[in-house]
Amino acid sequence: KDGGNQRILDAGQKKFGAVQCPECMMVYHVKDPEDELIHVGLHQVVNDTLKFAGWKKERVLRRFNAEGYIIAVHHGDAVHCWKKIENVLTKVVDNELGFSEIGIRNPETTKVYLYIADKKIIGVLVAHGVTQGYRMIPSTGASSGKCCSADPSPALCGISRIWVLPTFRRRKTASRLLDAMRTEFVYGKIISTDELAFSDPTENGLAFAQSYTKR
């Protein structure tokens, strides 16, 4: 049933009945009632946190018909919007990314982009203004695994977090979030892909960033 997700579990875990939920990504043991209970609880928290019934005032950037839409949230927008974002970051996104830092570092220069589909938040992009960053160097296969330049170069926009609900990955959700952000983040300007700086990317994040920035 979840063959794809089982691949990333090591043989040792599998032997003891470990599975990974493809929705909330928790690894748990099917034969351990306590573990299963923890999973049910976490799964529910993730679902509840991502639920999105719509806001009276939404800054809609793009609509993809049946595939949902993208909204932007700016500094100074309603408190309940930022509360929702804070919840999503702490309970879902940062959990998966392994971030322990709570909240948003520079709220004044931060904008958040949400991808909404199926009445829930399926993608999140947190972007902030920066003056310099380390440019991605597309890996050439022959390279030694280095991916960022040693010297800082001018960047306009830092990507501090990008996240897509596991069941919606590899369907261009993250690409669409970045496309929308690049046209909206600085008024009257389209940010080019080499003005983006990805902070501390994960393995997934790196693969995505390398593919996205060299299109």
Ligand code: ACO
């Ligand atoms: N492995 C290899 N290549 C990838 C991967 C991956 N896991 N994900 C994306 N790509 C590349 C592919 O070339 C892909 O095109 P293709 O599907 O036609 O081959 C292209 O990037 C575009 O991918 P999208 O579909 O737009 O990306 P997606 O919506 O799946 O989101 C993301 C990518 C955000 C990295 C997602 O996998 C995720 O949420 N992962 C967990 C959280 C995470 O690690 N986020 C990045 C943290 S780093 C940071 O925030 C600065």
Ligand code: ZN
């Ligand atoms: Zn689950």
